[in-house]
Amino acid sequence: MTSKPWQLIALTLLLCSACSRPTNSAAPMPSSSALQSLYLQSCYSCHSRGANGAPRSGDRQQWQARLAKGMDTLLDHTINGYRAMPPRGMCLNCSRDDYRALIEFMADLPQNTPSN
Template identity: 50%
Template sequence: MLATRTLLLSGTKPGLSWMESTVRRLCSAAALLALAGLFGGCGVDSKPAVPRTAATLTPANKALAQVYDSSCKLCHADPASGAPLTGDAPAWSPRIAQGVDTLLDHSINGYNGMPPMGMCMQCSEEEFLALISFMSGQQLQ
């Protein structure tokens, strides 16, 4: 009878005190919660990816990245500048539609807020086209 009463009170093995039984139950519950947390973390990541913004985009080509950082990024990564932002396809679309010759002319001779040579006095036409392709996200021909 005493063994039955101990089993009913403790919920575990006979001979354990109420405190020992409670500690065991709490440890078991904590272990189950930890296990559920591990499995609950599997699957699709609920955190959105860090957005790629004009300020974080950089050309893969190291030489082009250096030119972009020193000559283009100041305006094309700053929304306050009024320049089309790097990676902003809708802002670049009407400019791309004007054609490569117009884009090169505006890059070399300046246009509105765009300074002549885009602050890259050593850039060739090919480099300007590569930079525009990178910033617009569209391959130019």
């Protein structure tokens, strides 16, 4: 079976589009550009779609049971890893305040964005 060049180009474009940043304007994004950058680099890939059991960003119902455990527990799980979540949530440069702000954003809580 021979492949035509346009088929290869179409397949390449399709694969690249799966790796692109979000373009859906309905997707929730942090109001702070610094926090948005951290979210896109570290949290978005799992929390935007609920991969591996991650609670979806902006879905208060999915976050409710986690929030009931308290922010200290959520921060501990974020920093040390928990189940499918890797330690530090793939954000090696995040501070404790950054993690708190990211959790507050994803859980749809009022945000206390860290200053940068």
